[in-house]
Amino acid sequence: xxxxxxxxxxxxxxxxxxxxxxxxxxxxxxxxxxxxxxxxxxxxxxxxxxxxxxxxxxxxxxxxxxxxxxxxxxxxxxxxxxxxxxxxxxxxxxxxxxxxxxxxxxxxxxxxxxxxxxxxxxxx
Amino acid sequence: xxxxxxxxxxxxxxxxxxxxxxxxxxxxxxxxxxxxxxxxxxxxxxxxxxxxxxxxxxxxxxxxxxxxxxxxxxxxxxxxxxxxxxxxxxxxxxxxxxxxxxxxxxxxxxxxxxxxxxxxxxxx
DNA sequence: TTTCATGTAACAATAATAGTTACGAATTAT
DNA sequence: ATAATTCGTAACTATTATTGTTACATGAAA
Numbered sequence: 001x002x003x004x005x006x007x008x009x010x011x012x013x014x015x016x017x018x019x020x021x022x023x024x025x026x027x028x029x030x031x032x033x034x035x036x037x038x039x040x041x042x043x044x045x046x047x048x049x050x051x052x053x054x055x056x057x058x059x060x061x062x063x064x065x066x067x068x069x070x071x072x073x074x075x076x077x078x079x080x081x082x083x084x085x086x087x088x089x090x091x092x093x094x095x096x097x098x099x100x101x102x103x104x105x106x107x108x109x110x111x112x113x114x115x116x117x118x119x120x121x122x123x124x
Numbered sequence: 125x126x127x128x129x130x131x132x133x134x135x136x137x138x139x140x141x142x143x144x145x146x147x148x149x150x151x152x153x154x155x156x157x158x159x160x161x162x163x164x165x166x167x168x169x170x171x172x173x174x175x176x177x178x179x180x181x182x183x184x185x186x187x188x189x190x191x192x193x194x195x196x197x198x199x200x201x202x203x204x205x206x207x208x209x210x211x212x213x214x215x216x217x218x219x220x221x222x223x224x225x226x227x228x229x230x231x232x233x234x235x236x237x238x239x240x241x242x243x244x245x246x247x248x
Numbered sequence: 249t250t251t252c253a254t255g256t257a258a259c260a261a262t263a264a265t266a267g268t269t270a271c272g273a274a275t276t277a278t
Numbered sequence: 279a280t281a282a283t284t285c286g287t288a289a290c291t292a293t294t295a296t297t298g299t300t301a302c303a304t305g306a307a308a
Binding site for chain 2: 251252253254255256
Binding site for chain 2: 076080081083084088089096099103107108116
């Protein structure tokens with residue numbers, strides 16, 4: 001698909017699409033081609049692309065808004081909070097990342113197809 | 125402490141302090157007094173105030189930036205992503221909340237005091 | 249009744265994100 | 279070659295969310 005097509009699908013702008021896709025391209029998840037017939041395509045089979053790959057490619061600080069605070073490096077209260085909360089955050093993140101690593105785009109596609117089938121059946 | 129004192133400690137403004145403290149007050153974690161000798165104080169012992177209490181009082185959407193997306197309610201792709209990711213997020217959140225629930229301000233204060241003691245010892 | 253402190257509304261400043269325009273570089277069709 | 283595409287990217291604008299500020303009302307204590 002071209003950036004323009006994707007932009008229409010996502011209700012946004014082609015440049016915005018390129019900005020985001022650039023991260024995925026740099027991570028080797030997708031590839032882009034220029035000129036006629038160009039656009040975006042996956043760099044490898046869906047079963048070999050995990051959500052963790054994508055998560056890492058797009059920049060990590062998306063999920064965990066809080067985390068070791070660093071606003072006031074010298075603040076001893078903040079340091080205590082970081083110590084006490086740190087482990088809990090690490091555990092929670094580890095669980096999430098493990099699940100991300102174990103889920104591929106092929107899994108997503110399978111779920112999508114199953115839902116589409118149910119929908120068709122429901123409608124008759 | 126007064127909002128002004130807190131604002132100086134936190135390098136911010138008294139009104140901003142009041143805005144945040146209002147949430148904690150509504151949750152019964154702190155109380156405020158007006159006039160001479162007024163200001164903020166805890167509503168109950170530190171050992172009876174968990175981080176979960178505070179987390180809930182300040183509004184939950186702080187930690188989990190992503191989560192069941194709701195931008196395009198009709199988007200079937202989004203629905204698939206939500207299904208597949210949903211459980212992982214719930215598990216991760218459950219772990220974090222359990223740890224928050226099990227940690228009180230008294231625990232934080234103990235850690236703080238221990239650190240302060242180490243610091244004094246280090247310095248001689 | 250004066251002083252001090254919170255409560256809150258209204259507004260301004262700031263920062264982060266998203267969107268837009270413009271143009272260059274690469275690729276393919278004609 | 280030349281024209282039509284399409285990505286790459288810089289520069290700028292628009293939008294939104296957060297934070298900070300001002301102003302004034304309310305309540306409490308000296």
